[in-house]
Amino acid sequence: MDVVSWFSQVSVVVGVLAVCWTVVWQNLQHIHLQQFFARSFNRRARRLAAVVDPYLSVTFEEYEGGRIKSSDAFDEIKSYLTTASTRDVRHLRAESGGGGRRDAAATDRDKLVFSMAKGEEVADTFRGAMVWWSAAGVPPPSDTVPWSRASRAERRFFRLEFHEGHRDLVLNEYLPYVRRQGRAVMAKNRQRRLYTNILREGFDDGFYRDVWTHVPFEHPKTFDKLAMDPAKKKDVIDDLDMFKQSKDYYNRVGKPWKRGYLLYGPPGTGKSTMVAAMANHLGYDVYDFELTSVKTNTDLRKLLIETKSKSIMVFEDIDCSLQVTGKRKSKEEEEGSKDGNGDDPYAAKQKEEEEDAKSSSKVTLSGLLNFIDGIWSACGEERLVVFTTNHVDKLDPALIRTGRMDKKIEMSYCDFESFKFLARMHLRDDVVEAHGAQCDRVRALLQEVNMVPVDVGEHLTPRSPDEFEDAGPCLARLVTALEKAKKEAAILPKPQAQPDVSGIVVDDDSNN
Numbered sequence: 001m002d003v004v005s006w007f008s009q010v011s012v013v014v015g016v017l018a019v020c021w022t023v024v025w026q027n028l029q030h031i032h033l034q035q036f037f038a039r040s041f042n043r044r045a046r047r048l049a050a051v052v053d054p055y056l057s058v059t060f061e062e063y064e065g066g067r068i069k070s071s072d073a074f075d076e077i078k079s080y081l082t083t084a085s086t087r088d089v090r091h092l093r094a095e096s097g098g099g100g101r102r103d104a105a106a107t108d109r110d111k112l113v114f115s116m117a118k119g120e121e122v123a124d125t126f127r128g129a130m131v132w133w134s135a136a137g138v139p140p141p142s143d144t145v146p147w148s149r150a151s152r153a154e155r156r157f158f159r160l161e162f163h164e165g166h167r168d169l170v171l172n173e174y175l176p177y178v179r180r181q182g183r184a185v186m187a188k189n190r191q192r193r194l195y196t197n198i199l200r201e202g203f204d205d206g207f208y209r210d211v212w213t214h215v216p217f218e219h220p221k222t223f224d225k226l227a228m229d230p231a232k233k234k235d236v237i238d239d240l241d242m243f244k245q246s247k248d249y250y251n252r253v254g255k256p257w258k259r260g261y262l263l264y265g266p267p268g269t270g271k272s273t274m275v276a277a278m279a280n281h282l283g284y285d286v287y288d289f290e291l292t293s294v295k296t297n298t299d300l301r302k303l304l305i306e307t308k309s310k311s312i313m314v315f316e317d318i319d320c321s322l323q324v325t326g327k328r329k330s331k332e333e334e335e336g337s338k339d340g341n342g343d344d345p346y347a348a349k350q351k352e353e354e355e356d357a358k359s360s361s362k363v364t365l366s367g368l369l370n371f372i373d374g375i376w377s378a379c380g381e382e383r384l385v386v387f388t389t390n391h392v393d394k395l396d397p398a399l400i401r402t403g404r405m406d407k408k409i410e411m412s413y414c415d416f417e418s419f420k421f422l423a424r425m426h427l428r429d430d431v432v433e434a435h436g437a438q439c440d441r442v443r444a445l446l447q448e449v450n451m452v453p454v455d456v457g458e459h460l461t462p463r464s465p466d467e468f469e470d471a472g473p474c475l476a477r478l479v480t481a482l483e484k485a486k487k488e489a490a491i492l493p494k495p496q497a498q499p500d501v502s503g504i505v506v507d508d509d510s511n512n
Ligand SMILES: Nc1ncnc2c1ncn2[C@@H]1O[C@H](COP(=O)(O)OP(=O)(O)OP(=O)(O)O)[C@@H](O)[C@H]1O
Pocket: 225, 226, 227, 228, 265, 266, 267, 268, 269, 270, 271, 272, 273, 274, 389, 390, 411, 453, 454, 457
């Protein structure tokens, strides 16, 4: 007799016993000795069950903690089973893996990661103990909200079965081993991701599966392709490296392992590009927070809870996303109306539309401050919070004080060093030496006019294959553009330099 049919016969016997017990129990309702019989019968039934079915099981559900957060254990087990299951299982689930890593070899990019499909079972051994994993899913309860896709999703889980005699080994040693191995597999197959939060109606049903959507993160920018002052660049890279290695330090001082960066400067100076370079340098995922799509502080917290460790949380153009400009904003508005701007119907309409867009988000400054360093900010670790802005002077000082924004980096207009860097990147390594006269002219002009790196790069981009060989026309285009900008600058007032906020220290009185 094989094991399966033996078990099915045993199950029948146990089933019959269970029915008998129910009948006896119902008939004992009115008998005085009910409690005595119940206790002793239960004890014997448990012993009998242990003899006929000495197997225990542990279930790992995909969502835990009241279904707020996807379970790390579930993900780790899923990854562990990719190695254990592929040989023995007939039905597999396939996902792309490894392709999001910039260092991934071309063959890695085609790689797929397999895991067990629902209904499959696989055996595993650990120090002589045999265990069985199965993948299953149950339909959602019938009373879920009909329009919410998340709530209609199946509840997936893994079940582990093992002999009672291996209880301690499995619970205390095998499962921690599985989680460690799973994490290692996840790190190996990790496909870096760029997440975005999209507005979802009706997701507030206790099941927050879809608050983030993602695509593979494949931005090609790295620090060695970013034009900025070499000393400043080195400082940023050192700071990032230090942060990555500082787990013990953060533990020792009792601070959540995270760091805030403020990138500020005119449009086109490389702030967003710097975020991509940071993510590539650290190997982190990027969460792009679109605050205008976040309705309330509570929704912002839900988004935070669903972010994973080793990630960069970016708030682009923070001054436009939210009313974080504090009292200064209303003062400006007052001044604006005094200037008579209110008479311009086009400007008034545009302003109204902007206000409408902002008012769809009820995220407040204090909500954002709490997000950065409130009690919830400590869930997860190894994360950067990055704000970018074109108008650093408009931000509420509480938002950017040290401790919230630990490092403030100004991205500025192109200087001659940055020009040489961009010229070598876009054209040839020897371009500066080969076109000395034109480059000297560029140097002189850059001292007189401001041009952002994106524009310098655009003029230096070759427009025909010949221009790769001879950089003259590209440099000439740049010189012409700079001369034109100089003429215009002579007529228009010079743009104001960004204020220095690097050492700003502000009282923390707006976090209440
Ligand atoms: N310092 C730089 N080094 C190399 N490339 C740059 C630099 N600055 C800008 N660029 C190029 O210019 C383009 C625009 O840059 P980016 O989007 O990073 O600017 P930004 O500062 O974020 O602008 P905005 O304030 O409008 O968001 C990118 O394609 C980038 O490659």
